[in-house]
Amino acid sequence: MGQEHLSWNVTGTNGLAARQEHQGIDMAQQHLLREIAGLNGMPDGAFNIRANGATAQRQSSAHVKIVGKTDVQGIDIYVEPGTKDEVVYIPVVMSQSGIQELVYNDFHIGAGADVTIIAGCGIDNCGHEDSQHDGIHTFYLDKGAHVKYVEKHYGCGAGDGGRIMNPQTVVEIGEDGYMEMESVQIKGIDSTNRVTKATLQKNAIFVVTERLMTHGQQNAISEFEVMLAGENSGAHVVSRAVAREQSTQQFISRIYGEAPCNGHTECDAIIMDDAKISAIPEIKANCPDASLVHEAAIGKIAGEQIIKLMTLGLTAAEAEEQIIEGFLK
Amino acid sequence: MLELKKIAFSADGKTILHDVDLVVPDGELMAITGPNGGGKSTLARIIAGIEKPDSGQILWNGQDITQLSITDRARLGLGYAFQQPVRFKGISVFELLKLAAGGDLTIAQACDYLSQVGLCAREYVDRMADGSLSGGELKRIEIATILARKVKLAVFDEPEAGIDLWSFQNLIQVFEDLQKKQQESIVIISHQERLLKIADRIVVIEGGRVAAQGDAQKILPDLLQQKPCCKAGRGC
Ligand SMILES: Nc1ncnc2c1ncn2[C@@H]1O[C@H](COP(=O)(O)OP(=O)(O)OP(=O)(O)O)[C@@H](O)[C@H]1O
Numbered sequence: 421m422g423q424e425h426l427s428w429n430v431t432g433t434n435g436l437a438a439r440q441e442h443q444g445i446d447m448a449q450q451h452l453l454r455e456i457a458g459l460n461g462m463p464d465g466a467f468n469i470r471a472n473g474a475t476a477q478r479q480s481s482a483h484v485k486i487v488g489k490t491d492v493q494g495i496d497i498y499v500e501p502g503t504k505d506e507v508v509y510i511p512v513v514m515s516q517s518g519i520q521e522l523v524y525n526d527f528h529i530g531a532g533a534d535v536t537i538i539a540g541c542g543i544d545n546c547g548h549e550d551s552q553h554d555g556i557h558t559f560y561l562d563k564g565a566h567v568k569y570v571e572k573h574y575g576c577g578a579g580d581g582g583r584i585m586n587p588q589t590v591v592e593i594g595e596d597g598y599m600e601m602e603s604v605q606i607k608g609i610d611s612t613n614r615v616t617k618a619t620l621q622k623n624a625i626f627v628v629t630e631r632l633m634t635h636g637q638q639n640a641i642s643e644f645e646v647m648l649a650g651e652n653s654g655a656h657v658v659s660r661a662v663a664r665e666q667s668t669q670q671f672i673s674r675i676y677g678e679a680p681c682n683g684h685t686e687c688d689a690i691i692m693d694d695a696k697i698s699a700i701p702e703i704k705a706n707c708p709d710a711s712l713v714h715e716a717a718i719g720k721i722a723g724e725q726i727i728k729l730m731t732l733g734l735t736a737a738e739a740e741e742q743i744i745e746g747f748l749k
Numbered sequence: 750m751l752e753l754k755k756i757a758f759s760a761d762g763k764t765i766l767h768d769v770d771l772v773v774p775d776g777e778l779m780a781i782t783g784p785n786g787g788g789k790s791t792l793a794r795i796i797a798g799i800e801k802p803d804s805g806q807i808l809w810n811g812q813d814i815t816q817l818s819i820t821d822r823a824r825l826g827l828g829y830a831f832q833q834p835v836r837f838k839g840i841s842v843f844e845l846l847k848l849a850a851g852g853d854l855t856i857a858q859a860c861d862y863l864s865q866v867g868l869c870a871r872e873y874v875d876r877m878a879d880g881s882l883s884g885g886e887l888k889r890i891e892i893a894t895i896l897a898r899k900v901k902l903a904v905f906d907e908p909e910a911g912i913d914l915w916s917f918q919n920l921i922q923v924f925e926d927l928q929k930k931q932q933e934s935i936v937i938i939s940h941q942e943r944l945l946k947i948a949d950r951i952v953v954i955e956g957g958r959v960a961a962q963g964d965a966q967k968i969l970p971d972l973l974q975q976k977p978c979c980k981a982g983r984g985c
């Protein structure tokens with residue numbers, strides 16, 4: 421741990437580091453950064469690390485500019501047209517109990533650019549007060565832009581204060597654009613209300629994979645609304661969820677077809693213990709050439725899967741863990 | 750040595766096995782055959798611990814394992830390849846083989862097991878063991894999980910089902926090698942003459958009873974001469 425600490429620029433003087441707000445990255449935050457973004461040190465290229473309610477470190481690259489907002493909390497990320505193969509990190513970590521914030525991040529992706537954006541939020545709450553991060557992420561994809569957006573949510577800490585996250589993602593995909601969104605929330609978030617809204621122009625594609633696990637008294641709501649506005653646009657929204665103990669989950673997915681298009685939404689959930697899950701899909705076609713499909717299934721782990729793994733020498737509990745891990749992978 | 754003593758089993762008020770006695774000596778390749786619904790798979794599931802008998806006793810090398818769990822029996826070296834293999838969402842063929850091997854398996858070893866069952870290893874090792882595999886592919890992977898386990902007694906429930914003609918010879922080779930190299934006891938439940946032929950001994954299970962058993966050379970000709978069974982509606 422001590423050595424890894426050195427790999428962080430604790431004084432925040434790197435590159436174009438934010439002028440006022442910078443501060444060090446503490447141990448708890450380093451742990452969170454590893455969990456949510458796989459970061460073990462300062463990334464190359466553009467990034468913005470937000471810690472305990474303020475920007476801790478920021479760096480732009482030749483083709484990706486990150487600029488702080490002046491009216492509200494948050495940043496604008498400008499990706500130049502034609503930028504290829506860049507990875508932009510914008511993680512948020514909270515290690516103090518009782519912080520509540522609302523942050524606006526806007527992503528402007530230039531025509532023909534192809535980038536990966538690693539977001540994610542980690543809360544380590546050891547105190548009694550609730551910690552809450554509400555992020556509103558808006559993506560504007562110009563013609564032919566490709567984005568892979570990865571968002572991982574994670575909570576830890578022994579305190580009884582809540583760990584709350586309410587992310588909103590708004591996506592506008594221009595002609596020929598493509599966005600892939602991967603969101604993961606496997607551990608430690610007590611309450612989440614996630615909203616994802618997308619509008620797709622001609623030939624645009626939006627692919628979402630969501631993986632969610634809740635336990636204890638946790639509650640999660642995930643809501644998708646995809647408007648297939650342009651001819652030949654397509655959306656594929658897939659959610660894999662596991663609800664354990666007394667947790668509750670609600671999955672709402674709406675896909676609207678306004679033009680000849682293809683839409684598919686799928687919710688596949690494993691329910692355990694005393695959990696409750698509801699899946700509410702809605703598909704609506706306003707064009708005879710729209711093809712929309714929804715699938716939803718909720719069920720226990722198939723008993724024969726557990727039995728098969730037991731015949732390989734695993735205990736019932738080990739078998740269950742393997743099956744859940746695989747299901748959420 | 751596995752000994753079944755007076756194993757009785759019933760489900761839904763129907764008796765499926767009537768006091769079955771059976772011994773599988775060390776190193777023997779035993780084939781179990783008999784009409785559909787005769788109780789072969791039920792017997793295999795009782796050996797694996799998936800079903801518990803209503804009465805009777807199961808001894809493994811002298812130890813009474815009648816009350817042991819599936820897991821404990823697996824750890825004692827019993828293996829069971831299902832008649833209908835299970836599909837897993839999100840578990841890859843490699844991961845499944847690795848679990849079977851007890852957590853320690855290299856890609857090269859996994860590929861070796863897959864090749865033995867006639868699968869082009871490189872193509873399959875990363876695939877998911879889910880609904881995307883064909884019936885025959887899944888069946889071969891099921892057999893490969895038993896190879897990876899290195900068990901002391903393996904029960905294969907209709908291993909030939911769904912496996913194409915070209916791979917069949919290969920499969921026979923696998924069983925013969927298993928028996929020779931590893932000194933394992935092997936029980937093959939099968940309806941296939943070519944598999945019955947390689948057995949040391951054939952046991953016929955019919956109506957929940959051992960109807961006949963003996964040397965393969967003795968039993969097989971009788972079996973092949975039997976008239977079609979009226980129960981199957983083929984007239985007698
Ligand atoms: N859990 C159960 N509940 C009710 N009936 C059962 C159950 N398990 C098996 N049976 C019945 O017991 C009989 C024996 O089934 P089993 O699967 O053991 O036959 P089998 O010999 O393996 O047949 P096959 O050659 O078709 O595989 C069948 O009539 C079957 O329907």
Ligand SMILES: [Mg+2]
Binds near residue numbers: 789790791832906
């Ligand atoms: Mg059977």
